[in-house]
Amino acid sequence: MNYSVKNILLATSFQHKISVSIFYPENSSNKSIIISSATGVLQKYYSRFASHFSSLGFTVYTFDYYGIGASNSKSIKHITANLNAWAFDQAAVIKYAKETNPEHKIILITHSIGGQLMGLNAEIKLVDSIITIASQTGYWKYFKGFSRFRMFMFWYVLIPFTTPIFGYFPAKKLGLFENIPKQVAYQWRQWGIHPNYMFGHFKNTELYFSTVSCPVLILSFPRDLFASKASVDWLASKLTHAKVDRRHLIPADLNIKDVQHFGYFKKEYQDSLWKLTETWINENS
Template identity: 65%
Template sequence: MTSETFKIQSGNNRSLSVSKFTPKIPNNKSIVISSATGVLQGYYFKFAIHFSTIGFTVYTFDYSGIGASDSDNLKSNTSNLSDWAIDQSNLLFFIKKENPNHKLTLITHSIGGQLIGLNPNIKLVDNIIMICSQSGYWKQFNGFNRFRMLTFWYALIPFSTPIFNYFPAKHLGLFENLPKQVAYQWRQWGIHPDYLLREANTRQLHFNEVNCNVLSISFPRDKFASKASVDWLTDRFTNATIDRRHIIPEDLNINDVKHFGFFKDTFKDSLWKLTEQWIENKT
């Protein structure tokens, strides 16, 4: 396989850094990976390289204000989560135009699956795999994880963001720093029982436009995506054919996966193989 990195234009003069992994012998199937919040696309490169070596054309990207996508002037970056959904949407359009005859699979991690609801081009995909994609509403969590989410929405974001003029996630030992409007909109979702559905008051949501196969995966002991929170988001896809799996690692004789483990090559012969077989069966 070969790889290249380039930029495409998104809305409001935003430029997205995109990496493309091209197989030596293509199978006429493309994958795009939509990252978790504040996670650089490089985190998914091993996964992308693996799938490219077995025939898939794979794309990763950084949302606006993250990594190589216009993050140099974070304090002046005005992107919000609705813009991130347009980033996802515009990349799908680009990929479908570049590979019109390919079957296109969208693989989302965490917030990537939430952005589907605000993505006007979601009908371009042929199937969707959601990894730990969930509601972030704090009452969807139990015990200490509920307290953690409550603290995140009501303390960390509102108190630290005005000081730095962006959300200083790196300083807090979390993930990449976020544009302030991303953080503020995310907080508004997280304190509301309907989470991103509150956006329905101002714009059309697109969950009901998804009528393809959707595989939604979660794992026990995930601090950021409880089973209940993943169930909630999966239930938004009312017109899709849902394959919902809460995978117990012990049943597969694998190590704990939690929120970030799925894309580690430790799981190449288990979870990655499951993913490959599911895509092959659905396309």
């Protein structure tokens, strides 16, 4: 193994600590990757991806949002954090990575909601390039067929009816993902039922999407129940000053299995999607 892993607790400006795993390469390329995960997905899900890129010379950071996994130090019912706090988590890791290795180029890789949170991240200016994986708007009308019904039910039935009963959103009981704090769920729902998603709850001057000027690779995949092509296109359109490379990848064209929402980070894509990612990073950071 040509890398090592260190786990730390990192304090954020939101007055809480989050669990961060740092993958140190044996021989550094002077580039750092921060992986900002999907809603309710534990950082360990990204460990194989992180290990692979660390073996290539990247210093890689994974972390659990506050209230999730190893970043939950008390009963989830007592976690008052919302999505703004999760954006502060993302910002704290980016700032720590830059302060620890100021000579490194910083690459932010976001999965799903991670790409939305960068719009609330004041430290996004420290990032040299960005890759978003199925990062989108969650507004239900950007979906079709069963996906539209699923998103509608999510916002109008599952979250509003189950969260008050449990004191948090019981996603694990519903076979979805890790349980999430109630204020995260409620704010997420507010975004999801608004045609302008998070833009319906913040002024443009309060968001950082238009300040991003670095190269951004935006990926999506067919048959993704959580991120339709149209929903990913919507978020891409908010990066008005970035150098956007938008790709809707068809698995058959790459001779790979269906990817959908969670497949990208599976090791079976090491020689395809991960190689594509490595090449893009090396050309754009």
